[in-house]
Amino acid sequence: xxxxxxxxxxxxxxxxxxxxxxxxxxxxxxxxxxxxxxxxxxxxxxxxxxxxxxxxxxxxxxxxxxxxxxxxxxxxxxxxxxxxxxxxxxxxxxxxxxxxxxxxxxxxxxxxxxxxxxxxxxxxxxxxxxxxxxxxxxxxxxxxxxxxxxxxxxxxxxxxxxxxxxxxxxxxxxxxxxxxxxxxxxxxxxxxxxxxxxxxxxxxxxxxxxxxxxxxx
Amino acid sequence: xxxxxxxxxxxxxxxxxxxxxxxxxxxxxxxxxxxxxxxxxxxxxxxxxxxxxxxxxxxxxxxxxxxxxxxxxxxxxxxxxxxxxxxxxxxxxxxxxxxxxxxxxxxxxxxxxxxxxxxxxxxxxxxxxxxxxxxxxxxxxxxxxxxxxxxxxx
Numbered sequence: 001x002x003x004x005x006x007x008x009x010x011x012x013x014x015x016x017x018x019x020x021x022x023x024x025x026x027x028x029x030x031x032x033x034x035x036x037x038x039x040x041x042x043x044x045x046x047x048x049x050x051x052x053x054x055x056x057x058x059x060x061x062x063x064x065x066x067x068x069x070x071x072x073x074x075x076x077x078x079x080x081x082x083x084x085x086x087x088x089x090x091x092x093x094x095x096x097x098x099x100x101x102x103x104x105x106x107x108x109x110x111x112x113x114x115x116x117x118x119x120x121x122x123x124x125x126x127x128x129x130x131x132x133x134x135x136x137x138x139x140x141x142x143x144x145x146x147x148x149x150x151x152x153x154x155x156x157x158x159x160x161x162x163x164x165x166x167x168x169x170x171x172x173x174x175x176x177x178x179x180x181x182x183x184x185x186x187x188x189x190x191x192x193x194x195x196x197x198x199x200x201x202x203x204x205x206x207x208x209x210x211x212x213x214x215x216x217x
Numbered sequence: 218x219x220x221x222x223x224x225x226x227x228x229x230x231x232x233x234x235x236x237x238x239x240x241x242x243x244x245x246x247x248x249x250x251x252x253x254x255x256x257x258x259x260x261x262x263x264x265x266x267x268x269x270x271x272x273x274x275x276x277x278x279x280x281x282x283x284x285x286x287x288x289x290x291x292x293x294x295x296x297x298x299x300x301x302x303x304x305x306x307x308x309x310x311x312x313x314x315x316x317x318x319x320x321x322x323x324x325x326x327x328x329x330x331x332x333x334x335x336x337x338x339x340x341x342x343x344x345x346x347x348x349x350x351x352x353x354x355x356x357x358x359x360x361x362x363x364x365x366x367x368x369x370x371x
Contacts, residue, residue, distance in 0.1 A: 041325075
């Protein structure tokens with residue numbers, strides 16, 4: 001199949017040729033990043049399959065989930081604008097994956113998502129925050145036999161976007177904050193986002209407000 | 218249904234660790250792995266030797282971006298159904314080189330096992346049990362071919 005770079009060579013325009021070469025290079029890097037993320041996921045899974053200790057396996061599984069969240073970002077990157085990242089599409093992918101992994105047909109996950117584009121540079125941080133908050137609701141909100149509803153809402157307020165993840169499960173119940181909440185707190189700092197976690201009676205409501213129109217480093 | 222033998226699967230992937238993990242996922246989904254190939258020549262030879270029902274084919278193989286051509290040969294000469302697994306979904310030809318669909322990398326292990334179980338039903342019954350699971354895109358020709366189940370649910 002003729003690609004853009006050989007087409008430019010045929011046209012003989014050096015500027016077009018340079019541009020095509022750059023774009024081919026970008027694709028090559030994109031391809032390698034995706035493959036390497038797949039390689040990391042495979043390594044974790046393979047090791048987990050050979051780990052008899054249940055606690056160690058659980059730890060590997062949560063590492064895998066976090067790597068998968070970052071991988072989901074990269075699958076979505078470069079699909080359209082390489083510098084912007086559509087949060088709604090990503091949240092839809094990640095939610096479906098996490099809900100299917102939980103294997104609970106007594107949980108209703110309801111999505112209400114505005115299309116919000118954030119800088120691609122912030123995408124992985126945002127993805128990990130969504131992953132932790134949603135994972136928390138799925139894992140801790142609903143013990144076996146206790147069904148319910150989780151709602152994921154993304155609202156575009158112009159100067160900020162607001163992500164709300166609320167469940168009607170058993171609530172926080174004085175659980176000590178784990179590594180997951182550390183990740184969320186740190187990444188919200190990085191995103192200059194405001195994080196509110198409250199008792200929704202019943203359940204937990206987490207709200208993340210991310211300012212738009214600036215590029216956090 | 219349960220008495221039927223599981224589908225035979227050929228894995229065409231030049232990253233051995235990905236192939237190894239894919240082997241586990243094939244088994245977990247209830248299918249049967251018949252072999253692994255790392256280059257296009259090896260892929261076509263094994264496909265014609267083992268006549269698998271399904272070949273999972275990466276686009277980038279040991280001998281370069283030869284997966285698309287290998288897929289076409291596997292479909293036409295060896296009679297297997299091909300599923301692409303690639304980070305380069307955009308570079309696939311419009312006719313998918315005769316393949317039934319694609320899973321984009323990086324994939325989650327869940328999307329692979331659900332796609333494999335779904336395809337096992339499609340291949341056995343000649344129609345889809347519903348819309349394809351998350352992460353699996355079907356080629357236009359196969360969407361039409363397996364349309365029965367899709368029309369009911371979609």
